[in-house]
Amino acid sequence: MRIFDPHIHMSSRTTDDYAAMAEVGVRAIVEPAFWLGQPRTSAGSFLDYFDALVGWEPFRAAQFGIRHHCAIALNPKEANDPRCREVLPELPRYLAKDRVVAVGEVGDDSMTQEEDGVFAHQLELARGHELPVLVHTPHRDKETGTKRTLAVVRESGIAPERVIVDHLNELTVDMVAESGCWMAFSIYPDTKMDEPRMVAILRRHGLDRMLVNSAADWGRSDPLKTHATGRAMLTAGFTDDDVDQLLWRNPVAFFGQSGRLDLADDAVLPATFAGNTILRGPRPDGEAAG
Numbered sequence: 587m588r589i590f591d592p593h594i595h596m597s598s599r600t601t602d603d604y605a606a607m608a609e610v611g612v613r614a615i616v617e618p619a620f621w622l623g624q625p626r627t628s629a630g631s632f633l634d635y636f637d638a639l640v641g642w643e644p645f646r647a648a649q650f651g652i653r654h655h656c657a658i659a660l661n662p663k664e665a666n667d668p669r670c671r672e673v674l675p676e677l678p679r680y681l682a683k684d685r686v687v688a689v690g691e692v693g694d695d696s697m698t699q700e701e702d703g704v705f706a707h708q709l710e711l712a713r714g715h716e717l718p719v720l721v722h723t724p725h726r727d728k729e730t731g732t733k734r735t736l737a738v739v740r741e742s743g744i745a746p747e748r749v750i751v752d753h754l755n756e757l758t759v760d761m762v763a764e765s766g767c768w769m770a771f772s773i774y775p776d777t778k779m780d781e782p783r784m785v786a787i788l789r790r791h792g793l794d795r796m797l798v799n800s801a802a803d804w805g806r807s808d809p810l811k812t813h814a815t816g817r818a819m820l821t822a823g824f825t826d827d828d829v830d831q832l833l834w835r836n837p838v839a840f841f842g843q844s845g846r847l848d849l850a851d852d853a854v855l856p857a858t859f860a861g862n863t864i865l866r867g868p869r870p871d872g873e874a875a876g
């Protein structure tokens with residue numbers, strides 16, 4: 587099984603997670619920018635984080651043979667804090683970078699006017715930079731939130747095939763299917779969407795414009811949920827080719843719209859990063875890898 591996880595926050599995960607992901611077939615990921623758990627108090631805190639997403643995290647992932655890409659944005663939660671909104675003028679220089687394959691995650695969280703304004707502004711940035719967009723939908727009052735999300739997307743004039751609407755469930759999938767946007771589902775260990783419910787949705791809706799992710803982050807989550815969904819599909823009678831479409835070809839097709847996906851087997855990162863040597867085993871001098 588080859589797997590592309592289109593939404594996972596690796597900055598909050600360990601190297602053990604990278605190793606386990608590589609083991610089950612995860613070969614490429616997109617890490618959307620989000621919050622740090624602890625609220626940020628200045629724009630500078632975003633810039634260090636964005637630098638880590640375009641530099642340090644791809645280096646960490648490469649040690650496990652995983653291609654790391656990211657999406658850059660001011661996340662919905664922090665759009666409500668005027669100190670955080672000061673990062674907005676800094677976004678364009680990150681959106682020009684090689685490994686940035688989308689604007690995200692953007693959208694509504696508590697559905698405030700501030701969130702809507704920042705969301706609309708970032709959809710405009712996506713159009714200007716010709717990048718696709720990853721949109722988060724609220725976990726509370728999801729139907730109202732998703733309706734509102736689709737209204738903001740429509741008003742922006744961005745092409746729906748360049749938009750992912752994420753964290754969907756049985757109640758919100760139909761309206762997103764009708765909108766022409768891509769439909770994404772986050773599979774969680776014990777809340778919200780799980781594998782059997784996902785398989786039932788795929789049976790009803792088919793595989794076109796469908797994406798599955800682990801959305802693994804600081805909370806209770808599981809970076810192997812993409813693989814678990816693939817296994818559940820096979821058990822339910824889907825073919826290997828169906829699984830490949832959902833877990834690999836669909837995310838490649840969507841993020842390929844950025845023109846920046848790096849999936850060539852021979853494309854490797856430089857051998858050194860910030861003074862560190864990429865270590866694939868014990869160092870020649872016998873010292874342990876640090």
Ligand SMILES: [Zn+2]
Nearest residue numbers: 618620691801
């Ligand atoms: Zn997320």
